[in-house]
Amino acid sequence: MSEKGGKGFSLPTGKAVKSSLKSTPSTKDASLKGKDDSSTKSKKGRKVQFDSEGLHEPKSNFSSKFDNPAAASGKADWGKGGKGDKVGNGRKKEPQPLELKIEQELPQSAKCLMDCEAADILQGIQEQMILLSKDPTIKIPVSFDKGLQYAKRTSHYTNPQSVRKVLETLTKYGVSDGEISVIANVCPETTDEVFALVPSLKTTRSVLSQPLKEVLSELTKLKQST
Amino acid sequence: MFFHIVLERNMQLHPRHFGRNLRENLVAKLMKDVEGTCSGQHGFVVAITGIENIGKGLIRDGTGFVTFPVKYQCVVFRPFKGEILEAVVTMVNKMGFFAEAGPVQIFVSNHLIPDDMEFQSGDMPNYTTSDGSVKIQKDSEVRLKIIGTRVDATEIFCIGTIKDDFLGVINDPATA
Numbered sequence: 001m002s003e004k005g006g007k008g009f010s011l012p013t014g015k016a017v018k019s020s021l022k023s024t025p026s027t028k029d030a031s032l033k034g035k036d037d038s039s040t041k042s043k044k045g046r047k048v049q050f051d052s053e054g055l056h057e058p059k060s061n062f063s064s065k066f067d068n069p070a071a072a073s074g075k076a077d078w079g080k081g082g083k084g085d086k087v088g089n090g091r092k093k094e095p096q097p098l099e100l101k102i103e104q105e106l107p108q109s110a111k112c113l114m115d116c117e118a119a120d121i122l123q124g125i126q127e128q129m130i131l132l133s134k135d136p137t138i139k140i141p142v143s144f145d146k147g148l149q150y151a152k153r154t155s156h157y158t159n160p161q162s163v164r165k166v167l168e169t170l171t172k173y174g175v176s177d178g179e180i181s182v183i184a185n186v187c188p189e190t191t192d193e194v195f196a197l198v199p200s201l202k203t204t205r206s207v208l209s210q211p212l213k214e215v216l217s218e219l220t221k222l223k224q225s226t
Numbered sequence: 227m228f229f230h231i232v233l234e235r236n237m238q239l240h241p242r243h244f245g246r247n248l249r250e251n252l253v254a255k256l257m258k259d260v261e262g263t264c265s266g267q268h269g270f271v272v273a274i275t276g277i278e279n280i281g282k283g284l285i286r287d288g289t290g291f292v293t294f295p296v297k298y299q300c301v302v303f304r305p306f307k308g309e310i311l312e313a314v315v316t317m318v319n320k321m322g323f324f325a326e327a328g329p330v331q332i333f334v335s336n337h338l339i340p341d342d343m344e345f346q347s348g349d350m351p352n353y354t355t356s357d358g359s360v361k362i363q364k365d366s367e368v369r370l371k372i373i374g375t376r377v378d379a380t381e382i383f384c385i386g387t388i389k390d391d392f393l394g395v396i397n398d399p400a401t402a
Contacts, residue, residue, distance in 0.1 A: 102227075102306055106267070110231040113301065118228035121301055125273045141262025143329035147272040147303050150328030151228065153367075154312045178306075181227050186310045186369065188392070196391040197310045197371075 102178035112177040114184035116155035116163060122148040156187040157222050166218045173208050175201065187223070191216065227309060231268060232278055234297045235260065239283075241290040253277060256296055266377040269304025270329045305330050305372050305384050312396060313386070315366045318351040325368060330382050334370060338387035340394070360395055367396040 102112065113121070126148060129140050157163045167180045179198050188194045191212050195202050235256065243251040257274055264270045281295035305311065305327070313325035313332055322335040336345065336353075343353040343362070352363035362368060370386035370393055377383075388394045 101308070105306070106229065106304075107231070110229045113228040113230055115228065118301060118303075121230075121275060122273060125275065139258075143262045143264070143270045143303075144272050146326070146329045147228075147270065147301075150303075150326075153314075154327075178227070182310055185227060186312070193392045197393075199308075 102176070112181040114155075114157075114160060114163060114181045115151050116157045116184065117160040119148070119151035119155040120160055122151055154185060157184070157219070159222060163219065163222055166215055166222070170208075170211060170215060173211060174204055175208070184219075187219070188216065189220070227304070227306070228272070229269075229302050229304065230275070230299065231302055232297060232299050233260075233268065233271075234295060237294045237296050238286070238291045239294060241292070244292075249280065252280065252294060252296065256298060260298075260300070264329075264377065264380060264382055268302045269382060270302060272301045272303050272329070274298050274300045303328050303330065305332075305375055305382060307372055307375060309372045310369060310393075311372060311386070312367060312369050315362060315364055315368060318345075318353065318363055320345045320347070320351075323353065323362060325370065325386070330384055332370065332372070332384040332386040334368075334386045334388055338373075338385075338389050340389050362395055369393050369396050 122144070126140075126144075129144075163184055167184060170180060171177075179201060182198055183194060186193075186197055188197065191209055194212060194216070195205060201208060237252055237256055237259070239248070239252055239255065243255075253274075256277075260271050261273060262271065276299045278297040278299055280297075283292040283294045285292050311327045311330075311332070313327040315323050315325045317324040320336065322333060322337075322339065325332045325334065339353055339362075340355075342355050343360070344356065346352050346354050350363055352361050354361045368388055370388050371390060372384050373387050374385035375382060
């Protein structure tokens with residue numbers, strides 16, 4: 001079917017090839033005749049027709065199967081196909097493990113912060129805020145307090161610089177900034193835990209296991225003694 | 227997770243704020259306007275950490291207001307699909323439980339709680355395993371994975387799951 005869809009940019013031309021035997025000039029006529037014609041041809045006609053329904057289908061989420069015809073069907077349908085695509089991807093994602101796609105979603109300038117780094121920064125700001133708060137027009141927003149509280153609670157390490165330094169050794173194995181931050185935030189104990197929680201790392205598991213093990217043992221030394 | 231990010235905003239300033247304190251006024255207004263807001267792309271703006279650059283002001287036609295393009299650094303908090311977070315449980319009911327990670331609200335439906343955990347009603351509603359060894363109730367800390375996000379004008383709402391390896395209760399306030 002997809003092959004037909006591929007040609008079928010041209011649904012009409014596909015028929016036109018057949019209809020050319022009959023040498024009908026207009027393709028629309030050809031399709032009409034195709035339907036009215038003998039059994040074999042009418043079957044094909046129907047199949048093609050089904051395909052053409054397929055072309056419109058991407059609107060309603062069934063895109064993945066119909067991607068090809070949608071792509072082949074020219075610009076007008078591209079847009080619809082695109083939309084369908086997104087929904088389709090969203091669906092496809094569910095069976096697959098969810099992967100972090102921080103880099104795609106944020107501007108380049110964004111720098112991931114580990115919770116312990118954020119805690120440091122926010123703590124510093126809070127001290128300034130106390131000075132500022134003499135000015136009654138400036139209110140400390142709720143989200144700041146909550147953010148600080150959260151950062152403090154989840155930061156397992158006292159010294160962000162050394163944590164960063166240890167984890168940065170992983171960048172040469174293709175571990176992204178976002179993944180590093182997640183590792184620092186969840187404070188895992190075993191490599192299995194890391195691979196379960198950050199499934200995007202699984203692809204490089206064979207290379208990563210050993211250095212990751214070393215990094216984790218380094219990190220446990222840096223852990224806050226609570 | 228937290229991010230350090232540079233954002234830009236056009237600030238309109240009334241002429242009464244001009245003078246030698248223009249810059250301070252501008253920054254104060256920026257903090258008031260921006261901190262605590264939230265957007266789908268950046269998440270919550272938790273705090274402004276610095277001003278990168280204030281551009282040339284442009285007088286608005288018809289009003290005396292002047293628009294300044296301001297570039298500022300800030301710390302934002304944005305949850306991502308697939309991210310692992312540690313959150314504090316705020317409410318438990320038979321539909322699931324709500325938790326909070328910083329400014330973000332997370333709902334974990336009972337379908338996304340491991341099957342061996344049962345809802346127990348009472349004055350302290352909770353989810354408990356059949357042997358009673360693990361309990362999720364208000365103020366429990368759980369490690370969860372974000373599987374969906376929705377952004378409002380003022381808040382970000384997430385759907386999370388604890389039905390996966392290495393997810394679930396971290397510490398139990400009842401036993402701690």
